[in-house]
Amino acid sequence: MADSARISVIDKVRRFLSNKNNINALKLELKDYFFITLGVSIYALGVNIFMLPYGLTTGGVIGIATIIFYVTEWNVNTTYFIINVCLLIVAVKTLGLKFCLKTIYGVLSMTYILGLFQGLIADVDASGHLVFPRLLGDETFMACVLGGITDGIGLYLCFANNGSTGGTDIIAAIVNKYKQMSLGTVILACDIIIISSCYPVFHDWFRVIFGFVLLFICSFTLDFCLNKTNQSVQFLIFSRNPQKIADAIVKTGRGVTMLDGEGWYTHSERKVLLSIVRKNEQMYIQRLIKSIDPFAFVSLSNANSVWGEGFDQMKVKAEKQQKGKRTLVFATNSTHKLNEARAILGEKYDVRSLADIGCRIDIPRITGSIQENALLKARFIKRYYGFDCIADDTALECDALNGLPGIYSTTYTSINDEEVLSDPKFKLHSEQYNEELSNEMLNILHTASANKDKPIQHDDVKGNVEKVLDRLQGKERTAHLRTAVALVTGEYIDPMKNETHIFDGILEGTIAEQPSSEPKFFYDSIFIPKGYEQTYDELGVDIKNQISQRAIALSKLKDFFEKKA
Numbered sequence: 001m002a003d004s005a006r007i008s009v010i011d012k013v014r015r016f017l018s019n020k021n022n023i024n025a026l027k028l029e030l031k032d033y034f035f036i037t038l039g040v041s042i043y044a045l046g047v048n049i050f051m052l053p054y055g056l057t058t059g060g061v062i063g064i065a066t067i068i069f070y071v072t073e074w075n076v077n078t079t080y081f082i083i084n085v086c087l088l089i090v091a092v093k094t095l096g097l098k099f100c101l102k103t104i105y106g107v108l109s110m111t112y113i114l115g116l117f118q119g120l121i122a123d124v125d126a127s128g129h130l131v132f133p134r135l136l137g138d139e140t141f142m143a144c145v146l147g148g149i150t151d152g153i154g155l156y157l158c159f160a161n162n163g164s165t166g167g168t169d170i171i172a173a174i175v176n177k178y179k180q181m182s183l184g185t186v187i188l189a190c191d192i193i194i195i196s197s198c199y200p201v202f203h204d205w206f207r208v209i210f211g212f213v214l215l216f217i218c219s220f221t222l223d224f225c226l227n228k229t230n231q232s233v234q235f236l237i238f239s240r241n242p243q244k245i246a247d248a249i250v251k252t253g254r255g256v257t258m259l260d261g262e263g264w265y266t267h268s269e270r271k272v273l274l275s276i277v278r279k280n281e282q283m284y285i286q287r288l289i290k291s292i293d294p295f296a297f298v299s300l301s302n303a304n305s306v307w308g309e310g311f312d313q314m315k316v317k318a319e320k321q322q323k324g325k326r327t328l329v330f331a332t333n334s335t336h337k338l339n340e341a342r343a344i345l346g347e348k349y350d351v352r353s354l355a356d357i358g359c360r361i362d363i364p365r366i367t368g369s370i371q372e373n374a375l376l377k378a379r380f381i382k383r384y385y386g387f388d389c390i391a392d393d394t395a396l397e398c399d400a401l402n403g404l405p406g407i408y409s410t411t412y413t414s415i416n417d418e419e420v421l422s423d424p425k426f427k428l429h430s431e432q433y434n435e436e437l438s439n440e441m442l443n444i445l446h447t448a449s450a451n452k453d454k455p456i457q458h459d460d461v462k463g464n465v466e467k468v469l470d471r472l473q474g475k476e477r478t479a480h481l482r483t484a485v486a487l488v489t490g491e492y493i494d495p496m497k498n499e500t501h502i503f504d505g506i507l508e509g510t511i512a513e514q515p516s517s518e519p520k521f522f523y524d525s526i527f528i529p530k531g532y533e534q535t536y537d538e539l540g541v542d543i544k545n546q547i548s549q550r551a552i553a554l555s556k557l558k559d560f561f562e563k564k565a
Contacts, residue, residue, distance in 0.1 A: 031161070032102070032161040032162050032163065033102075033105065033161075033163075035157050035158075035160070035161040035163075036102065036105065036106055036109070036157070036158050036161050036163035037109055038157055039153075039154045039155065039156065039157025039158040039161070039163065040106060040109045040110045040113055040154065040158065040165065041113050041154070042150060042151075042153055042154035042157065043110070043150070043151050043154030043155060043158075043165065044110060044113040044114045044116075044117050044154075045117055045150065045154075046146075046147050046150030046151045046154060047062060047066070047076065047114065047117075047147075047151070048114070048117040048118055048121050048122070048132065049121065049132075049135060049147075049150075050136075050143045050144075050146050050147030050150060051066060051143075051147050051214075052066065052069070052076070052118075052122075052132045053132035053133060053134045053135070053143070054134065054136075054140045054143040054144070054147075055070060055207065056140075056143065056144055056147060056207075056210055056211065056214055057070075057194075057195055057198050057207060057210075057211040057214075058147075058148075058151065058191075058195070058211060058214050058215055058218065059168065059190065059191025059192075059194050059195055059211075059215050060165075060167040060168045060190070060191065060194065061080055061083045061084055061087075061166065061167030061168065062076070062080060062165075062167070063191070063194040063195060063211070064079070064083060064194055065077075065079035065080040065083070067194075067197065067198060067201060070201075070202070071201060073129060073130060075115060075118065076114055076118065077110075077111045077112070077114035077115040077118065078111075078115075080107075080110065080111060080114060080167075081107065081111040083167070084107040084111075084166040084167060084170075085107075087166060087167070087170040087171065088100060088103065088104060088107065088166065088170065090170075091103070091170045100170075102162060102163045102164060103163070103164040103165075103166050103170065105163070106158060106163050106164050106165045106166060107165065107166040110165055110166075118130075121133065140210065141210070141213075144210050144213050144214045144217070145213075145217055147214055147217075147218075148213070148214045148215070148216070148217025148218040148220075148221060149217060149218075149221050151214075151218045151221075152217065152218040152219070152220070152221025152222040152224075152225065153221060153225065155218070155222050156221070156222050156225035156226060159222070159226065160225075160226065168190040168191065171190060191215055195208060195211035195212055195215060196208060198211060228279075231278070231279035231302070231303075232276055232277065232278055232279060232302075232303040233276070233277060233278075233279055233282050233300055233301065233302055233303060234274070234275070234276050234300070234301050234302075234303045235273070235274070235275045235276070235277070235285060235289075235298060235299070235300060236272060236273070236274060236298070236299040236300075236301075237272070237273035237274075237275070237289060237296055237297075237298050238261075238270060238272055238273075238296065238297040238298070239271075239273070239289070239292075239293045239296040239297070240293060240295070240296075241292055241293045242258060242271040242272075242273055243271075244292050244293075245273060245288070245289055245292050245293060245296070246258060246273055248288050248292060249273075249275050249285065249288065252277075252281070252284070252285070252288070254275055254276075254277050254281070254285075255275065255276075256273050256274070256275045257273070257274045257275070258271055258272070258273055258274075259271070259272040259273075259274060260272075276303055282300070286298070286300075325347075325348060325349065325350045326348060326349050326350065326388075326561075327349075327350045327352065327387060327388065328345075328349055328350070328351050328352070328387070328388055328389065328390055329351075329352050329353075329354070329356070329357055329381050329385065329387040329388070329389045329390070330351050330352070330353060330389075330390050330391070330392075331354060331363065331377040331378060331380075331381050331389055331390070331391035331392075332353060332354060332391075332392070333353050333354050333355050336521070336541070337392070337550070338351060338353055339541075339545075340545045340548070340550060340551065340554070341390070341554055343545060344545070344551060344554045344555060344558060345554065345557075345558055345561075346558070352387070354381075357381075357385050357387060358385075359381065359384075359385060363376070363377045363380055368407065369407060369484075370393035370394065370395050370407060370482065370483070370484045371393075371484040371486065371502050371504075373393040373407075373484075374391045374392050374393045374484045374485060374486035374502070375391070375486040375488070375500060375502065376391075377389075377391035377393075377486070378390060378391040378486040378487065378488040378500075379488050379496075379498075379500075381488075382488045382490075382498060388487075388488065388489040388490075389487075389488050389489075390485055390486065390487050390557065391485070391486050392483055392484065392485045392486070392550060392553070393483070393484055394409065394481060394482065394483040394484075394522065394549065394550065395407055395409045395481070395482050396409045396468070396479060396480075396481055396522075396523050396527065397479060397480055397481075397482060398468065398471075398472060398477075398478075398479040398511065399476055399478045399479060400471075400472060400475035400476045400477070400478075401417065401468075401471055401472070401475075402421055404417055404420070404421070404471075405464065405467075405468065408420070409464070409522070409523070410459040410464070410522075411459070411460075411464075412463075412464040412467050412468065413460050413463040413464055413467055417471065459522075461519045461520060461521065461522065462518075462519045464519075464523070465515060465519040465523060465525060465526055466519075468511065468523065468526065469511070469513075469514070469515075469526065472511055477510045477511040477512075477513075478508075478509075478510055479509060479510060479511050479527070480506055480507060480508045480509060480549075481506070481507045481509065481523075481527060481548075481549045482504065482505070482506050482507075482549060483504070483505045483548075483549040483550040483552075483553045484502055484503070484504055484505075484553065485502070485503045485504075485505070485550070485553040485554060485556075485557055486500065486501070486502055486503075487499075487500065487501045487502075487503070487557060487560075488500050501557075501560065503553045503554070503556040503557045503560070504553060504556075505548070505549040505550055505551065505552030505553030505554075505555075505556070506549055506552070507529055507530070507547065507548060507549040507552065508529075508530040509527050509528050509529045509530050509532075510527075510528050510530075511523075511526050511527065511528070512525075512526045512527075512528055512535055514526075515535075516534070516535040516537050516538050517535075517537045517538075523536075524536035524537045524544075525537045529547055536548075
């Protein structure tokens with residue numbers, strides 16, 4: 001039993017490592033943890049070399065820990081750890097374990113490295129008190145400056161790699177979840193209270209002033225490093241060879257917009273290229289332009305803030321009328337589906353259609369299960385339109401047809417039943433599905449969809465219904481409808497990093513002998529839900545919305561939201 005379990009684990013590891021996307025994701029994660037460790041080490045070094053020897057206090061839990069150290073000589077790392085454990089217990093319950101994983105690592109590594117450096121740097125005098133060497137002599141202000149710079153660089157390495165050192169960051173995240181207060185405002189308020197608390201303890205205004213100076217320098221360094229790496233520039237390029245320049249820039253991974261212009265002096269038509277790139281890519285793009293067209297006219301300007309794919313994320317408060325409402329895109333333009341979702345989710349949710357967000361792309365069903373189809377659509381919208389998204393896919397499973405039409409419910413007339421069922425790769429959509437749909441698939445789908453000018457292909461509803469009725473002649477007519485609703489939500493542009501959930505809804509029933517009306521939508525004209533004697537069409541929209549498989553799945557989605565609220 002143990003051997004089989006070990007083999008199963010080994011197989012899972014092999015499958016994981018054989019996937020290129022998994023390897024790349026693992027490398028990114030390891031890179032994050034490496035730089036978080038480096039940042040924590042630099043921060044801890046600044047505390048032990050510049051803060052503790054000179055009696056300086058900063059904000060955050062480190063500030064509380066240093067004040068307690070000055071009074072009681074309790075180890076800073078011990079106090080830091082105890083306070084953060086209490087905060088993390090609340091955070092895990094409030095924000096979820098996934099949110100806190102790197103914060104937990106940051107806290108543990110900070111605790112260990114603080115204690116390690118303290119043991120290496122500090123000495124114990126004759127009376128048993130810890131003594132830290134003053135490397136800068138009596139230059140307290142210089143220690144304040146260098147301490148602020150060192151701590152700022154350490155925090156930058158943590159934050160730039162999706163990490164956190166815990167403390168007031170946790171408090172800010174919890175408050176931000178329930179109140180319309182920015183993270184920076186909460187952290188600043190906490191830091192002011194912590195640094196100001198020095199005075200009642202020591203009755204020394206210099207400690208308070210130096211504490212605020214250290215905090216200011218640390219914050220300035222952190223902001224400077226973050227902004228420096230995120231600076232962007234905007235190119236306006238006027239060239240006689242715009243297509244070649246545009247192709248070359250696109251190959252670097254950056255986008256280009258080609259605008260129509262007119263040279264007013266000559267009244268000749270010109271193409272103008274607009275491209276925004278990172279500051280550190282500027283020189284390479286300039287050389288690229290010069291190598292293609294040395295006589296190109298180029299205007300370069302700084303772009304103070306750039307939001308969107310490949311750059312930063314736009315974070316602003318919702319408009320007043322939308323406060324309290326959660327915006328969700330339902331990846332459909334079906335009025336019937338939208339009304340059903342809005343009725344079930346209620347007034348707390350602003351449910352938008354694809355047309356509402358300007359999506360005119362027909363997202364095809366190209367995967368091996370309805371769960372994967374739904375997940376692909378939801379991730380596609382998150383990837384290219386930025387909204388939290390729900391998407392669905394539905395299948396009819398007939399017992400006498402071995403589960404068909406199943407995943408082929410909308411294209412049933414185009415398949416050969418015997419060939420599909422004999423294919424060893426054929427799986428019913430209800431079986432295990434692959435959640436790791438790659439960004440490559442989304443990119444290919446987007447490129448292919450964007451380049452197609454042909455009209456959207458609609459399902460052959462009538463043909464599908466007629467084929468089901470033909471295949472079921474003289475056979476058992478039990479069947480069920482199954483809907484999978486996928487939810488993709490989070491703050492990342494890369495949808496693979498966001499939170500995903502699948503909600504299934506199943507409705508048992510039978511297939512009628514004849515359509516109750518002209519087939520217009522899916523299999524509504526022939527599906528009779530269990531406990532009823534009429535088809536979906538005959539029951540009407542109100543009853544259908546109450547009992548449908550989609551209603552079951554959407555109700556599970558609503559319950560999930562309410563539990564997380």
